[in-house]
Amino acid sequence: MSAPDLLIIGGGAAGLSAAATAQGCGLSVDLVEERATFGGNYYAGAGETPFAGAPFGKDHAHGAALIAAARRADLAAETLAWRFEPDGRTFTLGAKGAVRPITPKRLLIATGAMERPVPLPGGLLPGVMYAGAAQLLMKTVGHVPAGRFVLVGSGPLLLLVAKQLLGFGLRPEAIVDTAARTGFADSLRSLPAALNAPDLIAKGLGLHRALRRAGVPWHHHASAIAIEGRNRAEAVCFTDAAGQRQRITTDLVLLHDGVVPNDQVSRQLACAEVWNPAQRCFNLVLSPWGETSRPGIFAAGDCTGIWGAKAAELSGQIAALEIAQQVGAMSRAERDRRAKAPLSALARQKRFRPFLERRFPPRLAPPAKAADDVVICRCEAITAGEIRLAIGQGATGPDQLKSFTRCGMGPCQGRSCALAVAEIIAQVTGQSHDEIGRHDLRAPLKPLPLGRIAAQPMAEVTP
Amino acid sequence: MNRASRNPTNRPVEFAVIGGGLVGAALAYGLQGKGCDVALFDEGDTAFRASRGNFGLVCAQGKGDKLEAYAPWAREGVALWADFAKRLQQTTAVDLELEQDGGLVFCLDDASLEARIATCTRLKARSGLGFDVLTPAELARLMPGVSANFAGAVFSREDGAANPLKLLRALHTAVSMQDGALRRQARIERIEPISGGYRLVTAQGSTDCEKVVLAAGLGNSTLAESLGVTLPIKPMRGQILVTERYPLTLNVPSENVRQLRNGSFLLGGSWEDVGYDTGTTFEVTQTIAALAIRLFPFLENVRLVRSWGALRILAPDNAPIYDEIAPGAFVVTCHSGVSLAAIHADRLAGWIAQGALPSEAAPFSLKRFAGMNGSAGDYSHG
Numbered sequence: 001m002s003a004p005d006l007l008i009i010g011g012g013a014a015g016l017s018a019a020a021t022a023q024g025c026g027l028s029v030d031l032v033e034e035r036a037t038f039g040g041n042y043y044a045g046a047g048e049t050p051f052a053g054a055p056f057g058k059d060h061a062h063g064a065a066l067i068a069a070a071r072r073a074d075l076a077a078e079t080l081a082w083r084f085e086p087d088g089r090t091f092t093l094g095a096k097g098a099v100r101p102i103t104p105k106r107l108l109i110a111t112g113a114m115e116r117p118v119p120l121p122g123g124l125l126p127g128v129m130y131a132g133a134a135q136l137l138m139k140t141v142g143h144v145p146a147g148r149f150v151l152v153g154s155g156p157l158l159l160l161v162a163k164q165l166l167g168f169g170l171r172p173e174a175i176v177d178t179a180a181r182t183g184f185a186d187s188l189r190s191l192p193a194a195l196n197a198p199d200l201i202a203k204g205l206g207l208h209r210a211l212r213r214a215g216v217p218w219h220h221h222a223s224a225i226a227i228e229g230r231n232r233a234e235a236v237c238f239t240d241a242a243g244q245r246q247r248i249t250t251d252l253v254l255l256h257d258g259v260v261p262n263d264q265v266s267r268q269l270a271c272a273e274v275w276n277p278a279q280r281c282f283n284l285v286l287s288p289w290g291e292t293s294r295p296g297i298f299a300a301g302d303c304t305g306i307w308g309a310k311a312a313e314l315s316g317q318i319a320a321l322e323i324a325q326q327v328g329a330m331s332r333a334e335r336d337r338r339a340k341a342p343l344s345a346l347a348r349q350k351r352f353r354p355f356l357e358r359r360f361p362p363r364l365a366p367p368a369k370a371a372d373d374v375v376i377c378r379c380e381a382i383t384a385g386e387i388r389l390a391i392g393q394g395a396t397g398p399d400q401l402k403s404f405t406r407c408g409m410g411p412c413q414g415r416s417c418a419l420a421v422a423e424i425i426a427q428v429t430g431q432s433h434d435e436i437g438r439h440d441l442r443a444p445l446k447p448l449p450l451g452r453i454a455a456q457p458m459a460e461v462t463p
Numbered sequence: 464m465n466r467a468s469r470n471p472t473n474r475p476v477e478f479a480v481i482g483g484g485l486v487g488a489a490l491a492y493g494l495q496g497k498g499c500d501v502a503l504f505d506e507g508d509t510a511f512r513a514s515r516g517n518f519g520l521v522c523a524q525g526k527g528d529k530l531e532a533y534a535p536w537a538r539e540g541v542a543l544w545a546d547f548a549k550r551l552q553q554t555t556a557v558d559l560e561l562e563q564d565g566g567l568v569f570c571l572d573d574a575s576l577e578a579r580i581a582t583c584t585r586l587k588a589r590s591g592l593g594f595d596v597l598t599p600a601e602l603a604r605l606m607p608g609v610s611a612n613f614a615g616a617v618f619s620r621e622d623g624a625a626n627p628l629k630l631l632r633a634l635h636t637a638v639s640m641q642d643g644a645l646r647r648q649a650r651i652e653r654i655e656p657i658s659g660g661y662r663l664v665t666a667q668g669s670t671d672c673e674k675v676v677l678a679a680g681l682g683n684s685t686l687a688e689s690l691g692v693t694l695p696i697k698p699m700r701g702q703i704l705v706t707e708r709y710p711l712t713l714n715v716p717s718e719n720v721r722q723l724r725n726g727s728f729l730l731g732g733s734w735e736d737v738g739y740d741t742g743t744t745f746e747v748t749q750t751i752a753a754l755a756i757r758l759f760p761f762l763e764n765v766r767l768v769r770s771w772g773a774l775r776i777l778a779p780d781n782a783p784i785y786d787e788i789a790p791g792a793f794v795v796t797c798h799s800g801v802s803l804a805a806i807h808a809d810r811l812a813g814w815i816a817q818g819a820l821p822s823e824a825a826p827f828s829l830k831r832f833a834g835m836n837g838s839a840g841d842y843s844h845g
Contacts, residue, residue, distance in 0.1 A: 393636045396647055403628045403631065404628070443748070447768050450755065450762050451762075453749055
């Protein structure tokens, strides 16, 4: 049985920087990453170069440096951590190997973010995907859309993907932008927050300029989005800023409504979480060092709340320093000295977020307003109407709702529906999100063959 | 949704049933059907809720091993199910997915097969419940995909299974059709005797009733304690695995493997004395998976989707407890909330509606444990 000082779940910005920092402090470190490559979403493909001249800029080089710095830790790709116990004991399954238990002294969850699921009329048709997924295909295997495509939603990533596709010579039919109308007063209020990250503001302005220069049709303040098509997506429909219904024919629709924590690991461990109304998602309750409500279990990066790639890297470092202190590899004074700069840089990054949160609130498809025939739980095909009916029949909590409707019981275990369900229960019952919470999450984190579990040395079986 | 059905009201009722699981909901539904004025108090999302961790067998085979009066009661309970399901489905439009095409118990070695046959033979003398002993080869003809890696299986044609989650939902739906009958998020903190009945105290307020039924599963211990009675019940954990969907293959359920109508397999059969821990463990997950693959080798490539643990509520003889522990205060506790749902809604609710338990219920009273010295007894399959 493996028993490192630190086990890190996830090889993105937070996990990689924590691995490098902890390893540098003399800790033994295991890092498991479900995907074939490291870098997470933000630095996906940074370790490899599938094709030269890719339009991914300086970030790519920084990601490659992060991966290189973490290499001295024990990094395992294509390894799923599927079962977690409150003492940090973790069961993993490699691509070919058997189940392996790891009993670390400390566990760090660094599972990053995922795109906010958007329950949308027509959203499950073939030809509809998330913009971030399209970006991953572009960054890791060099696949780009064939045929016409439209970008729908809001947020920095949507615009970034549009610009990166332009770099491949691919021009969107349109950007259907659902960002809120921002008045002068709003912009002024956001100014102090924005000034915390002038480089990011410059990046954003650069995106706008590039897209304008390319002459991409850009429909602002779009609402009431629906995707039409018989057997696949054929058109995007929306109400424009003037209140007119518009229809754009397309082969592919790329959706994006911001990102939310990919927090299935901390949910399986039932770490305390709190609703963040500005981010419209749950954030983990953490100590200043990133320790969760379960002693010895840490979390860093976007799986704790959406703070961005730079903040993820910093929070990974900070958690690693405290972990080094806890396992006796570093004095408190040394920890404090080394953490001073990253802590203040992290605080600055966090002060910047309200600017983005105000600029890009999730407006693509608010679940509380979803029509009754819109599917909320994709695995079990449960509609908003069925959920509302079950709430009316007594399922006013997410666990009872799950047992009444099977919503959240499928292979994704609510990864794509849990937030939407909380929004609908809140709207129907008037309870707060913190009162409602989310349903229990069970092992395994993702489906795996029974034979792989049973193929372990085991005790005598009795029926 | 109106406010009355959302918030506990304080209106006094004739019957208060404490516990919104399968036992309490079946009793409340049954009492309503007999014209009683009923309120069902459901603790809500945080309850241990054995009903949600259930395998869903509707079975009589083996029941009564340590209390033979339970054998005919369980058999009658199974016999009443079809009619119960039909009426409940008509009322609520919820399909309970009842199948009564028989049920199996697998015995891995000759000794356990012989012991099982002896038990079933003894109980048949009391209940009349027939059974067949099948060799692996005989079973393979009925059930493609089964291995030969066990000694034999005992088949009871009256047994079967239903969908326990849908049963709970249907019962809640039916009960809540009477406005205010389902009191949600209403955890009863204590019961106080008052003139002409009882006062049930929740965090939000209190409700007076003439008669009260304690059907709160493991919560019954504390509630009965407030009336000065100690219940000899304890939790026994069972872990269940559920797989991805698979083409319909298994037509007969067992305690170890059953296939739901949606195609998922449920795998289970663990009995663990671990107190109030509803967690799962890797070791038991592995054991359940290995046993399922031993019986049905094709399961090796079927993917596990979820696992969970739930607590059975066991008396020392694994049989139900029905008793009137104070005037007008009944306690109903059992671990077979699905198998006994029909007979609880029909016969047991009938007795309680009339206000007293008849002599037929005497074998299930707490008196049978007198002199037991509070020992846990011998817990095993039931």
